[in-house]
Amino acid sequence: MNLTxxxxxxxxxxxxxxxxxxxxxxxxxxxxxxxSQVHQADKRIVAxxxxxxxxxxxxxTRSNQQQLKLLNDVEFGYGxxxxxxxxxxxxxxxALGKAVGPNAPAPLLYAHDxxxxxxxxxxxxxxxxxxxxxxxASAAAATVNGPEAAERRKLARDAANLSQRLARIELPQAxxx
Amino acid sequence: xxxxxxxxxxxxxxxxxxxxxGRRKLANVRQRALLVAKWRTLWVLAGFTIVGVxxxxxxxxxxxxGAAAPAFNPADAxxxxxxxxxDRQGVPLAREFRVYSLWYNPRxxxxxxxxxxxxxxxxxxxxxxxPDLDVTETAAKLASGxxxxxxxxxxxxxxxxxxxxxxxxxxxxxxxxxxxxQGSMAAHVLGYVDSFGKGQVGMEQxxxxxxxxxxxxxxxxVLSIDYxxxxxxxxxxxxxxxxxxxxxxxxxxxxxxxxxxxALASLPSFDPNRVQPTDMMISPEQARMGEVPHGFNRVxxxxxxxxxxxxxxxxxxxxxxxxxxxxxxxxPAAPLHIAGFTIHDDENMGSSLNVPETLIHSSNIxxxxxxxxxGGKRLKAKLEALGFNQRPSxxxxxxxxxxxxxxxxxxxxxxxxxxxxxxxxxxxHLASAYAALVxxxxxxxxxxxxxxxxxVPAGRQVFxxxxxxxxxxLLRMIVVYGTGRKANAEGFRIGGKTGSAEKPGVGGYxxxxxxxxxxxxxxxxxxxxxxxxxxxxxxxxxxTSFQRTAAWNAAPVVGRVVPRIGPILGIxxxxxxxxxxxxxLPLIPHGSGND
Numbered sequence: 001m002n003l004t005x006x007x008x009x010x011x012x013x014x015x016x017x018x019x020x021x022x023x024x025x026x027x028x029x030x031x032x033x034x035x036s037q038v039h040q041a042d043k044r045i046v047a048x049x050x051x052x053x054x055x056x057x058x059x060x061t062r063s064n065q066q067q068l069k070l071l072n073d074v075e076f077g078y079g080x081x082x083x084x085x086x087x088x089x090x091x092x093x094x095a096l097g098k099a100v101g102p103n104a105p106a107p108l109l110y111a112h113d114x115x116x117x118x119x120x121x122x123x124x125x126x127x128x129x130x131x132x133x134x135x136x137a138s139a140a141a142a143t144v145n146g147p148e149a150a151e152r153r154k155l156a157r158d159a160a161n162l163s164q165r166l167a168r169i170e171l172p173q174a175x176x177x
Numbered sequence: 178x179x180x181x182x183x184x185x186x187x188x189x190x191x192x193x194x195x196x197x198x199g200r201r202k203l204a205n206v207r208q209r210a211l212l213v214a215k216w217r218t219l220w221v222l223a224g225f226t227i228v229g230v231x232x233x234x235x236x237x238x239x240x241x242x243g244a245a246a247p248a249f250n251p252a253d254a255x256x257x258x259x260x261x262x263x264d265r266q267g268v269p270l271a272r273e274f275r276v277y278s279l280w281y282n283p284r285x286x287x288x289x290x291x292x293x294x295x296x297x298x299x300x301x302x303x304x305x306x307x308p309d310l311d312v313t314e315t316a317a318k319l320a321s322g323x324x325x326x327x328x329x330x331x332x333x334x335x336x337x338x339x340x341x342x343x344x345x346x347x348x349x350x351x352x353x354x355x356x357x358x359q360g361s362m363a364a365h366v367l368g369y370v371d372s373f374g375k376g377q378v379g380m381e382q383x384x385x386x387x388x389x390x391x392x393x394x395x396x397x398x399v400l401s402i403d404y405x406x407x408x409x410x411x412x413x414x415x416x417x418x419x420x421x422x423x424x425x426x427x428x429x430x431x432x433x434x435x436x437x438x439x440a441l442a443s444l445p446s447f448d449p450n451r452v453q454p455t456d457m458m459i460s461p462e463q464a465r466m467g468e469v470p471h472g473f474n475r476v477x478x479x480x481x482x483x484x485x486x487x488x489x490x491x492x493x494x495x496x497x498x499x500x501x502x503x504x505x506x507x508x509p510a511a512p513l514h515i516a517g518f519t520i521h522d523d524e525n526m527g528s529s530l531n532v533p534e535t536l537i538h539s540s541n542i543x544x545x546x547x548x549x550x551x552g553g554k555r556l557k558a559k560l561e562a563l564g565f566n567q568r569p570s571x572x573x574x575x576x577x578x579x580x581x582x583x584x585x586x587x588x589x590x591x592x593x594x595x596x597x598x599x600x601x602x603x604x605x606h607l608a609s610a611y612a613a614l615v616x617x618x619x620x621x622x623x624x625x626x627x628x629x630x631x632x633v634p635a636g637r638q639v640f641x642x643x644x645x646x647x648x649x650x651l652l653r654m655i656v657v658y659g660t661g662r663k664a665n666a667e668g669f670r671i672g673g674k675t676g677s678a679e680k681p682g683v684g685g686y687x688x689x690x691x692x693x694x695x696x697x698x699x700x701x702x703x704x705x706x707x708x709x710x711x712x713x714x715x716x717x718x719x720x721t722s723f724q725r726t727a728a729w730n731a732a733p734v735v736g737r738v739v740p741r742i743g744p745i746l747g748i749x750x751x752x753x754x755x756x757x758x759x760x761x762l763p764l765i766p767h768g769s770g771n772d
């Protein structure tokens with residue numbers, strides 16, 4: 001059998017082709033095996049998610065508001081905290097300072113909640129209550145934009161912070177001196 | 178020897194052929210048998226080869242193109258058939274829950290009897306697992322040979338025990354059902370899903386399309402309800418109902434600036450997980466007695482004459498119209514005789530009253546005069562602006578139509594409406610009206626959807642802001658000095674008005690059947706929430722000091738609800754704040770300014 005150069009090349013190409021084909025088939029088999037594993041994993045994920053949902057629901061049912069109320073009634077007897085248990089700002093702190101003496105005038109009360117207790121939650125509701133001095137119309141329906149609104153919000157925010165408020169008082173005093 | 182004798186007898190050579198012929202025949206037979214056996218072996222081999230080649234081809238094919246599994250998407254598999262309903266904090270109030278059911282499938286066994294044991298034995302086995310199961314009925318079901326449910330919603334451990342019975346015909350498929358983890362809480366808001374998968378009564382019905390649509394299923398429907406507030410309101414209403422031996426109770430908590438309903442409760446309630454036919458229907462006798470089914474929503478569907486809670490609205494309308502310019506003006510408080518009808522007060526409160534005193538002591542006589550001076554036209558227009566002439570604006574399907582007189586009101590009707598008789602509205606109407614009274618005068622429709630701040634409706638200006646500011650002072654005074662004292666939770670600056678109205682019955686008002694209401698808002702220095710509590714036919718009990726009016730049953734409920742919900746909603750009690758009522762204090766006898 002005489003092996004010419006061309007023949008060797010042909011056999012070589014054919015061998016390479018065969019090897020490639022075998023490798024392709026092997027790879028395809030492997031890919032499909034992995035696909036099948038992914039499919040199985042997906043199914044397991046779904047099953048686990050369903051289990052989680054089941055357990056969540058069970059937990060929610062066992063800890064639902066009515067159950068907690070029963071538990072509280074029987075075991076703990078907690079009630080809603082009273083006003084004395086809250087200390088919101090420096091004004092309430094100040095009120096703790098000294099007991100009101102006999103015949104002393106009633107302590108001054110803040111007549112309006114300016115929203116300074118929770119400035120970061122201010123969604124502009126305090127502005128909604130503002131009224132035009134000219135038309136008497138409420139600002140509720142009007143949208144407030146522009147630098148004035150920003151300044152107003154800043155003031156409300158600063159009012160919550162004692163140090164910033166003091167800084168604001170000091171500044172005009174400093175300019176007068 | 179036989180062969181030899183044959184040669185000699187014939188004188189020639191003759192070869193006996195019997196033996197050799199038999200051998201050849203035998204050899205042929207043997208060869209043929211061998212051939213057949215070979216062929217058979219070949220056939221078997223060929224059969225095996227074909228099967229093997231087929232199997233290999235199939236395996237290779239499967240390996241190359243993948244198993245022809247149905248397209249599987251985990252996201253689709255986890256998508257519920259009906260979207261969740263969550264509260265404003267994202268806590269699920271209604272969700273899909275997969276439960277086991279007990280299903281009898283007589284075709285599970287392909288041959289012979291569908292059951293291994295007798296139907297009676299199987300039924301007895303099931304009875305040991307489910308003690309409330311009827312053995313005879315179940316045995317009949319099993320014997321009938323029809324595929325059917327034996328039981329719905331069984332526990333996993335019960336499913337295991339059914340499996341241990343060893344009957345292939347007893348199957349326990351997992352099925353998606355609607356489940357309400359909070360039980361009967363907010364039942365009237367949520368409603369329920371019937372056996373056909375259709376939403377009924379509450380938001381399940383209102384949102385039915387959205388909840389089941391392809392786009393809507395993935396997203397939970399967010400309600401404006403806060404389940405903690407809802408729980409507190411239901412607790413306290415239930416407690417108040419027990420203490421006053423009332424037939425029913427209703428309550429609502431409303432955001433004054435947006436119209437969002439934070440809680441809406443109607444008692445007695447029902448459990449949407451186990452809806453009984455009696456929850457939705459009552460007998461004609463019960464209906465005649467004035468009873469309503471538990472599924473009936475008293476907040477949005479039942480209209481009541483809400484009595485004295487209308488008086489602040491009358492005063493606000495008069496302030497707006499300019500018929501009251503001086504709150505210190507005194508009005509005669511002697512019983513009024515109009516068109517053969519006498520308007521009187523429950524007790525004598527002096528010969529004359531000014532406006533703050535009228536509200537503090539809840540005088541019908543002076544309210545009637547204020548309404549009379551205002552005129553029916555203007556009072557009617559104001560009440561129409563508050564939406565009292567139409568169904569309440571809410572998404573729920575059950576919305577009651579007010580009892581509302583059309584046309585021009587005669588003088589007597591104007592006077593009775595001014596103290597809350599002659600017009601019947603739902604407690605939700607009243608809550609929206611009170612929100613407008615205290616929020617600067619803007620009426621907004623109430624909603625059960627959680628609103629983005631940008632989506633809050635602009636509403637309509639019903640009262641002037643100055644009137645609203647005055648009303649805040651007056652409502653606070655009622656709670657500090659008047660009939661609402663039992664609602665004065667310390668530090669929460671509650672303001673509100675009591676109302677006790679006699680229920681209409683056959684042949685006029687029934688003196689001993691009251692509807693008592695307390696409509697309140699807090700904190701009065703910057704109102705954020707309106708709370709309305711209504712009691713249906715409260716009785717005078719020891720707990721209510723044998724009193725039946727709103728001051729003794731509805732007001733204490735609000736007084737207990739507010740401290741529970743205030744801190745949750747970001748309103749902290751504060752004894753160093755209150756609304757300034759100092760300019761009105763000189764108008765009331767004990768209001769020296771110091772108490």
